[in-house]
Amino acid sequence: MRQLLKAEEFPDSVKKLADMIQEEEPNADDIALVGIHTRGVPLADRLYQHFTQNKKNVHIGTLDINLYRDDLSEAGDKPILKETKIDFGITGKTIFLVDDVLYTGRTVRAAMDAIFDLGRPKRVLLVVMAKRPGRELPIDTSMTVLDVPTAPTDNIKVKFVETDGKDDVTVLEKGEY
Amino acid sequence: MGSSGLNQKDILGIEDLERSDIELILQTARQFEEVNKRAIKKVPTLRGKTVINLFFENSTRTRTSFEIAGKRLSADVINISASGSSLSKGESLLDMAKNIEAMNPDIIVCRHSSAGASHILSRYLKASVINAGDGAHEHPSQALLDLMTVLKHRGSVEGLNVAIVGDISHSRVARSNIYCLQKMGASVSVVGPASMMPRDIAKLGVKVHHRLNEGLKEADIVMMLRIQRERIVQSPFPSLREYARHYGINHENINALKKDVLIMHPGPVNRGVEIDPEIADGPYSVILDQVTNGVSVRMALLYLLSGANSLSL
Amino acid sequence: MTKILIKGGRVIDPANNIDGAFDVLIENDKIAAVSKAGQIKDSDCQIIDASGQVVTPGFIDLHTHLRDPGFEYKETIQTGTASAVAGGFTTLCCMANTDPVNDSFSVTDYIVRKALQEGHCRVHPIGAITKGLKGEELAPIGELKEAGCVAISDDGLTVQNAQLMRLAMDYAKSFDLPVSTHSIEANLCKTGHMNESLVSTKLGIPGVPNAAEDIIIARDIMLAELTGAHLHVGHLSTREGINLVRSAKSKGLKVTCEVTPHHFTLTDESLMGYDTNFKMCPPLRSAADVQAIKDAFKEGGVIDAIATDHAPHGIIDKEVEFDQAAFGIIGFETALPLSLRLVEEGYLDLSTMVRLLTESPAKTFSLAGGHLGAGAPADVTVFDPKEEWVLERDQVVSKSKNSPFLGKTLVGKVKKTIVNGVIRYGDAS
Numbered sequence: 001m002r003q004l005l006k007a008e009e010f011p012d013s014v015k016k017l018a019d020m021i022q023e024e025e026p027n028a029d030d031i032a033l034v035g036i037h038t039r040g041v042p043l044a045d046r047l048y049q050h051f052t053q054n055k056k057n058v059h060i061g062t063l064d065i066n067l068y069r070d071d072l073s074e075a076g077d078k079p080i081l082k083e084t085k086i087d088f089g090i091t092g093k094t095i096f097l098v099d100d101v102l103y104t105g106r107t108v109r110a111a112m113d114a115i116f117d118l119g120r121p122k123r124v125l126l127v128v129m130a131k132r133p134g135r136e137l138p139i140d141t142s143m144t145v146l147d148v149p150t151a152p153t154d155n156i157k158v159k160f161v162e163t164d165g166k167d168d169v170t171v172l173e174k175g176e177y
Numbered sequence: 178m179g180s181s182g183l184n185q186k187d188i189l190g191i192e193d194l195e196r197s198d199i200e201l202i203l204q205t206a207r208q209f210e211e212v213n214k215r216a217i218k219k220v221p222t223l224r225g226k227t228v229i230n231l232f233f234e235n236s237t238r239t240r241t242s243f244e245i246a247g248k249r250l251s252a253d254v255i256n257i258s259a260s261g262s263s264l265s266k267g268e269s270l271l272d273m274a275k276n277i278e279a280m281n282p283d284i285i286v287c288r289h290s291s292a293g294a295s296h297i298l299s300r301y302l303k304a305s306v307i308n309a310g311d312g313a314h315e316h317p318s319q320a321l322l323d324l325m326t327v328l329k330h331r332g333s334v335e336g337l338n339v340a341i342v343g344d345i346s347h348s349r350v351a352r353s354n355i356y357c358l359q360k361m362g363a364s365v366s367v368v369g370p371a372s373m374m375p376r377d378i379a380k381l382g383v384k385v386h387h388r389l390n391e392g393l394k395e396a397d398i399v400m401m402l403r404i405q406r407e408r409i410v411q412s413p414f415p416s417l418r419e420y421a422r423h424y425g426i427n428h429e430n431i432n433a434l435k436k437d438v439l440i441m442h443p444g445p446v447n448r449g450v451e452i453d454p455e456i457a458d459g460p461y462s463v464i465l466d467q468v469t470n471g472v473s474v475r476m477a478l479l480y481l482l483s484g485a486n487s488l489s490l
Numbered sequence: 491m492t493k494i495l496i497k498g499g500r501v502i503d504p505a506n507n508i509d510g511a512f513d514v515l516i517e518n519d520k521i522a523a524v525s526k527a528g529q530i531k532d533s534d535c536q537i538i539d540a541s542g543q544v545v546t547p548g549f550i551d552l553h554t555h556l557r558d559p560g561f562e563y564k565e566t567i568q569t570g571t572a573s574a575v576a577g578g579f580t581t582l583c584c585m586a587n588t589d590p591v592n593d594s595f596s597v598t599d600y601i602v603r604k605a606l607q608e609g610h611c612r613v614h615p616i617g618a619i620t621k622g623l624k625g626e627e628l629a630p631i632g633e634l635k636e637a638g639c640v641a642i643s644d645d646g647l648t649v650q651n652a653q654l655m656r657l658a659m660d661y662a663k664s665f666d667l668p669v670s671t672h673s674i675e676a677n678l679c680k681t682g683h684m685n686e687s688l689v690s691t692k693l694g695i696p697g698v699p700n701a702a703e704d705i706i707i708a709r710d711i712m713l714a715e716l717t718g719a720h721l722h723v724g725h726l727s728t729r730e731g732i733n734l735v736r737s738a739k740s741k742g743l744k745v746t747c748e749v750t751p752h753h754f755t756l757t758d759e760s761l762m763g764y765d766t767n768f769k770m771c772p773p774l775r776s777a778a779d780v781q782a783i784k785d786a787f788k789e790g791g792v793i794d795a796i797a798t799d800h801a802p803h804g805i806i807d808k809e810v811e812f813d814q815a816a817f818g819i820i821g822f823e824t825a826l827p828l829s830l831r832l833v834e835e836g837y838l839d840l841s842t843m844v845r846l847l848t849e850s851p852a853k854t855f856s857l858a859g860g861h862l863g864a865g866a867p868a869d870v871t872v873f874d875p876k877e878e879w880v881l882e883r884d885q886v887v888s889k890s891k892n893s894p895f896l897g898k899t900l901v902g903k904v905k906k907t908i909v910n911g912v913i914r915y916g917d918a919s
């Protein structure tokens with residue numbers, strides 16, 4: 001197990017991502033942070049807190065992509081659905097999808113489909129804590145804290161106090177997870 | 178990612194469900210409420226799945242609700258209304274079911290006047306079966322949507338007193354609601370003349386009242402059952418007028434109820450029989466909420482069962 | 491002369507107070523002798539080795555449906571009697587609800603002749619009480635007796651009109667025919683498909699209360715008292731029915747009754763799951779009713795016969811919605827193992843069980859046989875009381891397979907059935 005980010009480094013990481021967001025969309029009212037369940041939600045929440053502390057009135061929502069998954073017909077048991085809560089109009093906004101890790105890109109594909117069922121945003125961008133090789137779709141982002149050259153057998157684990165009891169990013173090698 | 182623990186191929190009755198199953202269904206239904214409020218009320222979840230509404234008994238309400246639920250999940254929904262027609266052609270329920278099975282549906286939603294009809298289908302078919310009402314046995318999706326409606330108004334049913342009023346003998350809604358509410362911690366009573374009570378009903382753990390005022394005194398929730406004269410061979414009450422007088426909710430007896438009572442009805446209401454017309458539309462009534470919640474609950478059932486038949490059987 | 495010697499078995503012949511190690515000698519179509527084991531010379535005899543087995547008079551069933559004429563897709567006289575001998579039965583009384591109904595000389599005659607031609611055992615028709623079983627006017631009861639009927643019954647239906655029933659009893663008495671009844675008050679069970687109980691409440695199936703049966707049993711007992719006729723209460727299923735028959739007998743009335751194996755074996759709890767193979771009429775009753783019947787067996791003298799109510803139905807009758815399914819189950823091939831459970835549970839001794847399947851039903855309908863006295867018809871059943879076997883669908887001999895015991899392990903198996911001196915079931919050796 002290799003630690004990539006310690007708890008005390010999280011605030012700076014959030015600030016770094018927030019700066020990137022602001023650079024892309026200077027108008028706070030057009031910024032919409034949409035956290036993808038499960039661990040995109042606490043990250044989006046922290047970005048939102050950051051903007052609020054800086055007197056920036058951005059929008060925030062949560063998204064459950066399970067209804068848009070491409071593997072539902074294969075699954076036996078169905079994933080438990082979590083709340084999709086986007087109570088602002090997304091048409092014309094810049095949507096920042098927020099997730100913990102970008103890997104195959106399939107989650108992001110599902111999230112984009114979900115977003116477009118809700119309206120017609122100006123742009124959809126992606127913010128993650130870490131990205132790793134292994135894309136299966138033409139999806140990418142530069143808005144990340146970490147860009148980790150992992151092996152396919154590795155796993156990146158992003159933890160948040162809200163979901164896991166502590167803040168932490170590690171790489172687990174095969175057999176460790 | 179959590180997975181559902183609905184360990185059933187079929188939904189035949191609430192009696193077979195655990196409390197945790199009921200909670201999962203309602204939790205899932207609540208997520209579908211959001212979909213139902215969108216401008217584009219459709220998600221691609223069940224694309225390529227086929228849902229057959231096999232209705233041997235007329236029911237515009239339930240059939241439409243399942244149809245909308247399936248369509249909002251992008252399933253292909255086929256309605257087959259077979260009331261009377263299959264048997265007149267000499268085709269049995271099983272023949273018909275096997276023919277439908279040959280077309281590889283994923284879910285069959287069945288309404289039938291015979292208790293146990295859905296059990297027969299589930300015994301012979303690979304597809305998942307949802308019982309949309311079988312004789313006087315069960316109507317599980319109705320109880321689930323009733324529960325969802327109560328929960329939205331009260332947060333919990335734990336410790337609430339629920340009175341179910343009317344023809345308990347012939348009512349599948351009553352049976353499903355008794356099981357469902359008891360599993361969720363409510364205390365249930367049934368109210369009606371003894372001629373409308375099925376044998377040994379008290380052994381299901383319900384209180385039995387034959388007078389309306391006694392039955393409703395403590396009630397937090399009142400569920401009025403529809404008088405279904407078409408299902409009854411010999412009427413267990415002398416006239417609709419007399420029934421309304423002794424077992425209907427009206428302007429006089431409503432004042433004796435708790436101030437925050439909820440009045441429910443599975444619909445369609447016989448106005449002036451079970452409920453005075455103005456009360457059915459009044460502030461205590463949540464009848465239209467029930468209809469709205471019906472779609473979300475049925476979406477949840479379709480969603481949770483849609484992969485079940487790919488499990489090894 | 492054909493001689494068969496059944497050696498080495500435990501012979502039970504209640505009519506002659508025999509229970510022990512005996513050999514049975516059959517000459518042609520008659521019982522020649524029953525003697526202490528080893529006393530009969532076995533030269534020039536076909537030998538049946540019955541060691542470890544029980545040898546009894548052939549079983550007699552007062553209540554069967556052979557479905558012939560009219561419903562040959564369910565059963566025929568040929569297939570029904572084949573099933574009967576597989577269950578150890580050598581004599582059957584078959585009900586009148588055929589198509590056409592057995593309410594005429596010609597239908598009775600058809601059954602008698604067909605049974606002689608292709609039957610595996612003796613068949614005695616039971617004629618209808620009313621024409622077409624319609625409950626409106628008397629069938630030609632005298633003519634039915636002449637043609638060979640041994641009793642009358644509208645079984646499957648109840649004569650609802652008390653006056654008509656009174657006339658039937660009066661008339662049947664004149665011809666010394668017992669009146670066998672199916673006791674259900676029609677208005678009380680109009681839509682009923684099972685016992686009325688907590689189980690019917692849970693299943694949402696309209697029920698038939700015990701009262702529907704008890705009312706008719708009570709009525710018919712009163713009519714038997716009024717007329718002096720012989721009332722035979724068919725397939726009695728309720729605890730109060732037992733009380734009514736007991737009290738009628740204690741008054742000295744000519745009242746007898748029979749109980750089916752399913753009614754002393756199964757309760758209405760079996761219906762959870764809506765399996766139509768548990769649907770019968772009268773319905774499977776509550777545990778209290780089953781217990782009352784078992785207690786009556788133990789008490790003795792109340793129940794006169796174990797009768798199967800063998801009621802074959804095809805899948806088109808049974809694989810349908812519960813409330814559309816036909817009533818009844820096949821019964822010949824499971825009657826012995828189910829009756830042996832009463833012995834196992836201590837409600838009957840083996841000899842009394844045999845009596846309820848042989849001597850007692852023979853007396854009830856005044857039939858020949860039911861015992862192994864010298865000169866009696868050579869009808870003998872040999873069974874292994876301990877053999878375990880599973881009732882597999884494809885091994886059921888009856889043309890219909892509607893048994894609730896399919897796939898169940900049963901104890902007690904018929905090994906040989908001899909009818910009129912001919913081995914009709916089991917290997918010849």
